[in-house]
Amino acid sequence: MSLKLFNTLSRSVQDFNPLDPAGKSVDLYCCGPTVYDFAHIGNFRTFVFADLVRRYLEFKGYAVRHVMNITDVEDKIIQRVRENKTTLREYTGKFEAAFFEDFQALSCLRPHDTPRATEYIADIIALVEKLVARGIAYRAADGSVYFSIEKYQGCGCRYGQLLKLNFDEMRPGERVSSDEYEKESVADFALWKARVPDDGEVAWPSPWGEGRPGWHVECSAMSMKILGESFDLHLGGEDLIFPHHEDEIAQSEGATGKPFVKHWVHGAHLLVEGKKMSKRLGNYYTLRDLLGKGFSGREIRHLLLTAHYRESFNFTLGGLQGARAALARLDECADKLKEIAGTTTATAEPELIQKVAAALDEDLNMSRAWGEIFEWVREKNKLLLPDNKLSPEQAAASLGAINKILALLGLEKAGAEEIPAELTALLEQRQAARKAKDFKRSDAIRDELKAKGWVIEDTPKGPKLKKL
C-alpha cells in the first residue's frame, strides 16, 4: 500500500512518491514557530500533525530528513525586544527553549535540523542577490528590496500555484504596514527590510545597506540550503498558504528556475470551545496552561490526533477528559495483555498494524485508525475477560501490535509508577479486615488509599492498586 496525501498544489489527494530515484529518502520541511511568546495549542496542532507525517514516513521505511525553522527575527519580536529593553538573542532564546520543552512534552520528535533565521543571514542575502541579478527583485528608494510579481510572471513563472488569485477582486492594503509604501506594486513583498529607528540594534549589513530579512525569504533560503533546491514535502498551517508559502515558491523558483517543492500539505486550524481562540474570550490556551490544568502532554497529543488534519477541529477541555478516558481504556487492555504475556516474547500480530496503516495511507485518516484500534481493543477484551483465553504467546503478539501502534503515534505509555511499600501494607491490612468481615475497617482503609490518590481494583484474582 502506498501513502496518499492531499497536495495543495493540485487541491486533490494524490500518491506520495519521493523525488529520490531509489524511493528511500524523504526530505521534509515544516514552518516552525516565531519565538515571540509561548506557543498555543493551535500552533501545536500543526506541529503534532507534522510529527505524525514524519513518524508515519519512517514507519513506512523512509529515511526522513526533517527540518523546521525557528523564526527569531520578525516585527513582533523586535517590538517585544524594544519594550523589554533586552537583546534579540536573549529574548528569543527564552521562548525558543520554552517551545522545545513544550514540543517534547507532546512527544514530538526533534527535527534533524532546526535552523534559526538569524544564523542564515548570509544565505538569505545571497538568495536576494540572485533575485536582484535576475531582475525579479528591486531595491526601492528606502533601501528595502522587494520581490516583483510582475517581473516574476514575465519570466514565465506562475504566481498563484497554491490558490487562485484574482488581484482585481482582492481587498488590498488593509494590513500593509506603512513602511512598505515604496513598493512598485501592492502585490510585491519585502525580501529585505531597510533598517528603521524602531529596529534598535536589530540589523545586519547587506549590499543594500543595513536591514533585516523579510519573513518569507528565510524559509526559502534555509530549506534550499539544507534540503536542496527541490525537495519532497513542505508542511504548515493552512493560514500560511497565502502569502507565505506562495511567496516561498516565487522566491525559490524565481532564483533557481526549478520546481521548489513537490508536495505541499497544510493542516487546518482548530477552534477552542467552539470559538476561534482569543485572549478576550478566555479560550486561548498555551500548552503550559493546559499542563497547568493537570492534563498530560500525552492526553493533549491524543486529542489533537483524533481528528483528520484537514478538518477544523473543536478542541475542548471536555474533549481532554474524553482523551484521558480513551487512553485509560487502551492502557488497561495493554496492561492485561502484559500480565498474561509475562516475559514471553512473540512477533507482533500483523492485523491491527495493517489496518491502521491502511487508514493512514488514506491521507492520514486518524479517525478511521482509531476506529480500528478500539474495535481491536474490544475484541481483545472479550478474550481476556471474564476469564482469559489467550496463551502467553498470543498475548505477547497482541501486546507487540498495540505497542507498535502507540509508538507510531507517539503515544507510548510512561512506565508504571512504583507502588510505595506502605500502600501495599495497607492493602494487605484491608484484605485481612475483609476476610474477618470487618467491613467498616476495610472501607476505611479503602478511603485512606483513595485520599492518597490510589484506587483499589478488586478483581477475581485479588485486589490491585491503581494510581488515579
Added chain:
RNA sequence: GGCGGAGUGGCCAAGUGGUAAGGCGCGGCUCUGCAAAAGCUGUAUGCGUCGGUUCAAUUCCGACCUCCGCCUCCA
C-alpha cells in the same frame, strides 16, 4: 467583494449511490460484603433547510441558511 473549507446522535468525530465506524457521556448487565474499578451491552428511521436526478441520496446536482479560514509577515 474574491477564493476555499464545513454543517452527521447529549459532546467529539469517520464514512458511503443501497440504507450510519469509533471515542466520550448516559442507561442496563456481569463482577463485588457494598462500592469502586474493569468489562460486556444498549443508545441517530437519521446525516443544516428546500427542491431535483435515480429503482434507491446522508452520499450526486441546484438554491438557500449557518459557521469557519485566507485575501500581503497569524499554526
